[in-house]
Every structure is written in C-alpha cells, then in structure tokens.
Amino acid sequence: MKRLYLVLLCGLLAMNLAYAQSNNSSKKRKKTAAAYNKQSKEIEKFLEKQWWLGPKGGINLSQPRVEKEYFIMAPTNYDPSLIAKKYDKFKQVGSQVTFEISFYYRRFSFSFQPTYQHTAFSYSNTYIWQGGTNAGQLVQLEYEQLQKVDHLQFPILIKYEVAGNRLRPYLQAGFYQGVLLNATKEVTISGNDNASGGLSQFENEPIIVGAKDLFAKNHWGLIGGAGLYYKLGNVRLNLDMMYKSGMSNITSAKNRYDNDRLSGVGDSMDDLLLDNITVSLGCLFPLRFLENSFKSADRKK
Amino acid sequence: MISRMQQSTIRTSLLLLLIAPLLTMCGEEPDPRTEAEKFVSIYDNNQLNAIYFPIDVKQTADGGYIILAAKEIIAPDANSNNPNFYYTYIIRADKNGNFIRENELESNYVSPVGDLVQVDTTFYFFCRDVQTFQAKMITINQQGNLANASDVGVTYPAAASSSESSIIMMGYDNVDRKTVIKTLSTAGAQLQSASFDIGPGGDKEVEAAIIDHFTKKGRRLPFLAGRIPNGPYYFNGFYNYSLSLCFTSFVQDAPPSGVVLGQQYKGGVSALAPLGNNQVALASFNFGDNFFLPRQELVPSVQTNITELNPNGFSLPELTPEAHVKILRTTINEKDVVIYASTTQSRxxxxxxxxxxxxxxxxxxxxxxxxxxxxxxxxxxxxxxxAVCGTTYVAGRFSRICLFKLSKGEISENVK
Known part of the structure; x- marks a missing residue:
C-alpha cells in the first residue's frame, strides 16, 4: 500500500511540473514563434533528436513458469503429481517505480529504464493422509506459499513511435537485467483433521521468513510492449505496458535447501522463470529544452 | 544554460549507465552436477497408521543411498499371541535423494537392527524371525533387494558392525539369558563366539527392558558391537545385571577382559568410536543426563564404572533424556574430526x-x-x-524417514 502511495505521489508531481512548464511556455509562445520562422531548418534538424527523462510507476502481475520441479516430500506409495505445486497465474499484485532516460531520434527511442520492482507470486500444494483404523479417517493439509521479491531491474528498450502528434502510440522491445534486493516467503498451513474422532478445520499462524538466499542474485529477460505518449505542454505523459518474459532462473539452485524452517515443512523452490505484466503511468521531460530557446514539444507537422 | 562540454559529459554518463548493465548481464543457471551436494528428502507414505523407524543409512556405489528402517502398521487387534511387529523396510534413493523404490521384506523378518554393515559392495544387517525369534543375517545388494538370509544361531539380534571383511554381531540369548557376541563371515558362517551372563535379575527386569527395546514400546537401549582396530572386540550390552561396555578377545568361558560397568540400564555408554592408542570418543548417559567424552582414555583391560568417566565429559542438557547418540570419526578439510549426532529437547x-x-x-x-x-x-x-538420516513427524504427527545431505562446503565451515 505504501508503494502505491509513492507511485501516486510521483504521478502528481509529474502533472504539476507539466502544468508549470505549460504556463511558462505559453508566455514565450510569441517570442519563440518568431525564432521558429527564422530558423525553421535548424529547428527541424534540432527536433530530430531529443533526450527525455522522467519517472513512472504502476502495478504488475506475475506468473512463474516451472523449469524443473523439486520436492522435499518424496512419496513412496502415491503419485508425486498429487502433491505438485499449483502456481497462481497473474494473481498477486506487485508494484514498480521507474526512472526513464530515453534518446529520441526520428521516431525511434533508445531507452534505459532503471526500475525498482516489487513482485509477488504464490503457489499451493495439498497433502492427504488416510486409511487409519477407522473408515473415513483423513488428514488434509493445504500449504499456501506466498513469495514477495524485490528486484532492481535495468531494462534497455527500443521504442518506435507509430504515429500521431499530441497522442503518440508506440511499440517497444528490449531486455532487462534484474538484481535481487530482497525477498520474503510466507507459508500458511490450513487443513481438515478428521483423524481424531471428528472433523476439525484449522489454520495455523503463517510462517514468515526472509528468503533472499533462496532467490538468484541476478536474472534477465526479454521485454515486449506498447504505450502511449500524450503531449502536455513541453512534457509527455506516458501510459506504458510491458510483458517481461524471464529467460533465466529466478531461484537459487545453490541455496534451495538453505532455509531450515521451510525445508522443515517440506518446501523447496522449483527452478522458475518469471513472467510479468506491468502497467505504468509516467511523465517525461525534455533535456535539450534546457539549453535552447526552442520549444521542447515535437515539431508541428 | 548547460554548456556543450557539460552536455557531452551528461551524454557520456548516460551512455555508461546504459552499457554497464549490459556488461553484467547474466543469470544463475542451475548446475545439475551440484544437485547431489545438498538436499533434504522426506519419504512420505499417505497411510495414517504407518509408522517408520529409520535405523541406518549408507551410500551406494552410484552415489545413491540405502536406508534401513523398521515399519509398523498400527494393528488394533494385536495381542501377546499375535503381537504387532516392526517389519524390515528398505528405501533406495538416488544421488539427489529422490525416491527410487521401497522394499518391505517378508513379513516374518521383523525387528531389524543396525548398523547397516557394508563389506565391499554388499550390505548386511540383522533381524529376527517372527516365529522362531532366531536372528537372521540379511544380505542386500546395491539396489536394496534381498540377496540372502541366513540363520545366525542366536535369538534377539541387538547390534552389528564390521571388522575388515567379517561381521560382528551382538544378540540376546533368551533361553540361556546371556549376551552373545559373534563374528561371522559374509556368508553367515560363525567365526568366533562368546557369551556372558546378564546376571541376577536377568529373567525379570532386564529381560523386560530388552523386550521393550525390541518391540519399540519402551526405551531404546544403546546396544553396540565393534572392534578396537587391531585390538579386542567390544560390545555394549547387558552384563552383570547392568548395561555395560565390555571388551573381549573371545576366550572361551572367560569374563570380559575389561568392563565399564553401567548402572543397571539407568546409566552407561550410549555410543563409542575408537580413536587409537587406547583413546575413544565416548557418549554416556546417567539417569537421564547425557555426556560427551570426545577424547577419553579407555584401556581394554579397564575395570571401572561409568560414573567415574562421566566427570571427564561435557554434559549436554539440551539433549533428550538418555538420548540416542551416533558418533562418526571422519576427515574434513584434512582434519581428523569426531562428529556426535543426537536429538535435542526441541526435537x-x-x-x-x-x-x-x-x-x-x-x-x-x-x-x-x-x-x-x-x-x-x-x-x-x-x-x-x-548424509544424516532421521525421523521427522510430518504435520507434527506422522513419523516419516528423512535424509539430509550436507555439502562438503557446509561441513567445512564447522571445522575451521
């Protein structure tokens, strides 16, 4: 929730700056128009390039892809698939904050977007023991496992602005490098106990542990996406959508069994690739505007 | 206004920022070769009324594991004429601890005891015939399958180990009320044998304790059998009405050459590993308390009482009363190390x-x-x-066999 507040705060700040620049630029409109007329060729050439900087933030949803399953519980008389982990798909909401640096040249932008990303994903597995001395004796346990992982990501993207002037849709593709910052795991065990003479439903207090060692220090992935720029004065408001496809394992194979509390309850992380859908809102400011009398906004067509 | 030089610096810095992550771009890919270095496995059975009692673990030639255990299915109709025994149960796991197969031996082979002895590539252990009470020496192959079962000529096998290519076993003769120690060939032929009176009370209290041990309905007694390298044999069993550590060279009808006398079965030796030069690593217990004596002088001709040795050791109040202790002498990081394994009060x-x-x-x-x-x-x-084998209680209630594999790097940290 605190992270959402932070994202909202960044958005409001961006809007405020955009409004201020808009007012400022309207006062100088007449003056710069004359300069435009005089130096139209230079302007055209100048506006072919631009540096854009600015923050953006939003939410993300994740889905792990299992590369290889690992079990601590090794069934001796039943099918291991009965206790396999069931992963939730794009269910847990995370958040991210990005500072974007883009270099624009003739509709193409080369963009570097260092991002703090908080990701969450979950899985569950079920165990059943039955066949006691009385018919109907059964114990069923449900293990709910929630992972929260913080990464610093370094995406590098190529953007292509498809069309438009004030409203500019774009496509983007690239890759990212993720560096692990922090991780926690939360295990909640609930179940039905019908082995002691009657049915008893229970849910234990969750086990919450720091799990940074269980995740890979680095991982990388590919990015595809689309977005929209909206010109507001000298700045651009930005709606950005990305699909990040993990290309390397996000869990640490070396430390898979290092957390004794989790191993103790039979949990070990699978080898996972993490896919991620992110939606962000942001605002970009021109850099070259600072040294020229030109308008930072794109040239009129 | 930013000068052209400043602008150039900014651009260069930004380009460096862009390139830096490219230079470090990588991920941590799992290496299948390292999967066997460290793992935890819990071998689960989904039967509510199945109870497992692991005894010993050994590594196989292919890097996998064989675990010897006892298994009981709770039988509410058990009685003295039809008691419910622990059957012999073997698990074969691969080098990563993954379950390969289980092997529940014939139902007449009950109450298995360790150690799981390895001679060359074959494994041996002892169990008891459910009808005759006679000890059986069981031979199993690398896959954990039964290869042979031979009669040993004693009832109630209690402990086993190996010495070079022969097998040492100790048992309790419930007919003559004696503790028996034997050496056997790998084919099961008797090489040497000696027996010792368990003393007064052997027909009542002591035997009751022994029966409770075998049926696992009472205290687990620390029976041991082994040999001081190039020296006499030893056993930890009932002698002179006490659970005592006795040394013998199989001289017919002679008493033990040395004895560490216990206090009935309330005090005595719980584990032993010879270190050479009349030194042993010892664990002892005394009315519930536990002591480790990692380097204790013990001449095989000793005549002493466990209460005289206990003060030389470290008391371990963190262990369960009369804790089960195993001692392993091994080399880690080129250091001669003794590892004690036991169960703490916090389980x-x-x-x-x-x-x-x-x-x-x-x-x-x-x-x-x-x-x-x-x-x-x-x-x-x-x-x-x-590799450390034990029992865990899944969900706090179902006793299941667990296997911890610790890497060389991990245990190296313990012997810095």
Missing part, C-alpha cells in the same frame, strides 16, 4: 564437531525446524559431505 538433530586429536569442541550445527526431527544415523559421502 532437532544436533551435530557436534570435535577435534579428534585433542577432543576440543569445534562447532555445532542443527538440522530440522518447524516439525520435530530425531536422529537415526549419519554417514560420510564420497563427495566429502555428510
């Missing part, structure tokens, strides 16, 4: 590392959290690591 498996040459404590490590864990046995692995 974790505690590993205690001592310098074998000085008896100095080096460090400890605890295995198993969240659910209760109890140690059964430990064995060194070919990769320089350690």
């Amino acid at each position: 974790q498996i505690g590993l205690y590392f001592y310098d074998a040459s000085t008896g100095a404590f080096m460090s400890s490590r605890y295995l198993g959290f969240s659910n209760p864990y109890e140690v059964a046995s430990l064995t060194p692995t070919k990769d320089g690591g350690l």
Whole structure:
C-alpha cells in the first residue's frame, strides 16, 4: 500500500511540473514563434533528436513458469503429481517505480529504464493422509506459499513511435537485467483433521521468513510492449505496458535447501522463470529544452 | 544554460549507465552436477497408521543411498499371541535423494537392527524371525533387494558392525539369558563366539527392558558391537545385571577382559568410536543426563564404572533424556574430526564437531525446524559431505524417514 502511495505521489508531481512548464511556455509562445520562422531548418534538424527523462510507476502481475520441479516430500506409495505445486497465474499484485532516460531520434527511442520492482507470486500444494483404523479417517493439509521479491531491474528498450502528434502510440522491445534486493516467503498451513474422532478445520499462524538466499542474485529477460505518449505542454505523459518474459532462473539452485524452517515443512523452490505484466503511468521531460530557446514539444507537422 | 562540454559529459554518463548493465548481464543457471551436494528428502507414505523407524543409512556405489528402517502398521487387534511387529523396510534413493523404490521384506523378518554393515559392495544387517525369534543375517545388494538370509544361531539380534571383511554381531540369548557376541563371515558362517551372563535379575527386569527395546514400546537401549582396530572386540550390552561396555578377545568361558560397568540400564555408554592408542570418543548417559567424552582414555583391560568417566565429559542438557547418540570419526578439510549426532529437547538433530586429536569442541550445527526431527544415523559421502538420516513427524504427527545431505562446503565451515 505504501508503494502505491509513492507511485501516486510521483504521478502528481509529474502533472504539476507539466502544468508549470505549460504556463511558462505559453508566455514565450510569441517570442519563440518568431525564432521558429527564422530558423525553421535548424529547428527541424534540432527536433530530430531529443533526450527525455522522467519517472513512472504502476502495478504488475506475475506468473512463474516451472523449469524443473523439486520436492522435499518424496512419496513412496502415491503419485508425486498429487502433491505438485499449483502456481497462481497473474494473481498477486506487485508494484514498480521507474526512472526513464530515453534518446529520441526520428521516431525511434533508445531507452534505459532503471526500475525498482516489487513482485509477488504464490503457489499451493495439498497433502492427504488416510486409511487409519477407522473408515473415513483423513488428514488434509493445504500449504499456501506466498513469495514477495524485490528486484532492481535495468531494462534497455527500443521504442518506435507509430504515429500521431499530441497522442503518440508506440511499440517497444528490449531486455532487462534484474538484481535481487530482497525477498520474503510466507507459508500458511490450513487443513481438515478428521483423524481424531471428528472433523476439525484449522489454520495455523503463517510462517514468515526472509528468503533472499533462496532467490538468484541476478536474472534477465526479454521485454515486449506498447504505450502511449500524450503531449502536455513541453512534457509527455506516458501510459506504458510491458510483458517481461524471464529467460533465466529466478531461484537459487545453490541455496534451495538453505532455509531450515521451510525445508522443515517440506518446501523447496522449483527452478522458475518469471513472467510479468506491468502497467505504468509516467511523465517525461525534455533535456535539450534546457539549453535552447526552442520549444521542447515535437515539431508541428 | 548547460554548456556543450557539460552536455557531452551528461551524454557520456548516460551512455555508461546504459552499457554497464549490459556488461553484467547474466543469470544463475542451475548446475545439475551440484544437485547431489545438498538436499533434504522426506519419504512420505499417505497411510495414517504407518509408522517408520529409520535405523541406518549408507551410500551406494552410484552415489545413491540405502536406508534401513523398521515399519509398523498400527494393528488394533494385536495381542501377546499375535503381537504387532516392526517389519524390515528398505528405501533406495538416488544421488539427489529422490525416491527410487521401497522394499518391505517378508513379513516374518521383523525387528531389524543396525548398523547397516557394508563389506565391499554388499550390505548386511540383522533381524529376527517372527516365529522362531532366531536372528537372521540379511544380505542386500546395491539396489536394496534381498540377496540372502541366513540363520545366525542366536535369538534377539541387538547390534552389528564390521571388522575388515567379517561381521560382528551382538544378540540376546533368551533361553540361556546371556549376551552373545559373534563374528561371522559374509556368508553367515560363525567365526568366533562368546557369551556372558546378564546376571541376577536377568529373567525379570532386564529381560523386560530388552523386550521393550525390541518391540519399540519402551526405551531404546544403546546396544553396540565393534572392534578396537587391531585390538579386542567390544560390545555394549547387558552384563552383570547392568548395561555395560565390555571388551573381549573371545576366550572361551572367560569374563570380559575389561568392563565399564553401567548402572543397571539407568546409566552407561550410549555410543563409542575408537580413536587409537587406547583413546575413544565416548557418549554416556546417567539417569537421564547425557555426556560427551570426545577424547577419553579407555584401556581394554579397564575395570571401572561409568560414573567415574562421566566427570571427564561435557554434559549436554539440551539433549533428550538418555538420548540416542551416533558418533562418526571422519576427515574434513584434512582434519581428523569426531562428529556426535543426537536429538535435542526441541526435537532437532544436533551435530557436534570435535577435534579428534585433542577432543576440543569445534562447532555445532542443527538440522530440522518447524516439525520435530530425531536422529537415526549419519554417514560420510564420497563427495566429502555428510548424509544424516532421521525421523521427522510430518504435520507434527506422522513419523516419516528423512535424509539430509550436507555439502562438503557446509561441513567445512564447522571445522575451521
């Protein structure tokens, strides 16, 4: 929730700056128009390039892809698939904050977007023991496992602005490098106990542990996406959508069994690739505007 | 206004920022070769009324594991004429601890005892015939399958180990009320044998304790059998009405050459590993308390009482009363190390590392959290690591066999 507040705060700040620049630029409109007329060729050439900087933030949803399953519980008389982990798909909401640096040249932008990303994903597995001395004796346990992982990501993207002037849709593709910052795991065990003479439903207090060692220090992935720029004065408001496809394992194979509390309850992380859908809102400011009398906004067509 | 030089600096800095992550772009890919270095496995059965009692673990030639255990299915109709025994149960796991197969031996082979002895590539252990009470020496192959079962000529096998290519076993003769120690060939032929009176009371209280031990409905007694390298044989069994550590060279009708007398079965030796030069690593118990004596002088002709040795040791109040203890002497990081394995009051498996040459404590490590864990046995692995076998109570209630594999790097941290 605190992270959402932070994202909202960044958005409001961006809007405020955009409004201020808009007012400022309207006062100088007449003056710069004359300069435009005089130096139209230079302007055209100048506006072919631009540096854009600015923050953006939003939410993300994740889905792990299992590369290889690992079990601590090794069934001796039943099918291991009965206790396999069931992963939730794009269910847990995370958040991210990005500072974007883009270099624009003739509709193409080369963009570097260092991002703090908080990701969450979950899985569950079920165990059943039955066949006691009385018919109907059964114990069923449900293990709910929630992972929260913080990464610093370094995406590098190529953007292509498809069309438009004030409203500019774009496509983007690239890759990212993720560096692990922090991780926690939360295990909640609930179940039905019908082995002691009657049915008893229970849910234990969750086990919450720091799990940074269980995740890979680095991982990388590919990015595809689309977005929209909206010109507001000298700045651009930005709606950005990305699909990040993990290309390397996000869990640490070396430390898979290092957390004794989790191993103790039979949990070990699978080898996972993490896919991620992110939606962000942001605002970009021109850099070259600072040294020229030109308008930072794109040239009129 | 930013000058052209400043602008150039900004651009260069930004380009460096862009390139830097490219230079470090990588991920941590799992290496299948390292999967066997460290793992935890819990071998689960989905029967509510199945109870497992692991005894020993050994590594196979292919790097996998064989676990000897006892298994009981709770039978509410058991009675003295039709008692419910622990059957012999073997698990074969691969080098990563993954379950390969289980092998429940014929139902007439009950009450298996360790050690799981390895001679060359074959494994041996003892169990009891459910009808005749006679001890059987069971031979199993590398896959954990029954290869042979031979009669040993004693009832109630209690402990076993190996000496070079022969097998040492100790049993309780319930007819003559004697403790018996034998050496056997791998084919099951008797090489040497000696028996010792368990003394007055042997027909009542002592035998009751022995029966409770075998049926696992009472206290687990620390029976041992082995040999001081190039020296006499020893056993930890009932002698002179006490659970005593006795030394013998199989001289017919002669009493033990040396004795560490216990206090009935309330005090005595709980584990032993010879260190050479009349030194042993010893664990003892006394009315519930536990002591580790990692370097204790013990001449095989000794005549003493356990209460005289206990003050030389370290008391361990953190262990369960009269704790089951296993001692492994091994080499880690080129250091001669003695590892004690036992069960703590908090139901974790505690590993205690001592310098074998000085008896100095080096460090400890605890295995198993969240659910209760109890140690059964430990064995060194070919990769320089350690395999620790025990019992865990899944969901706090179902006793299941667990296997911890610790990497060489991990245990090296314990002997710095």
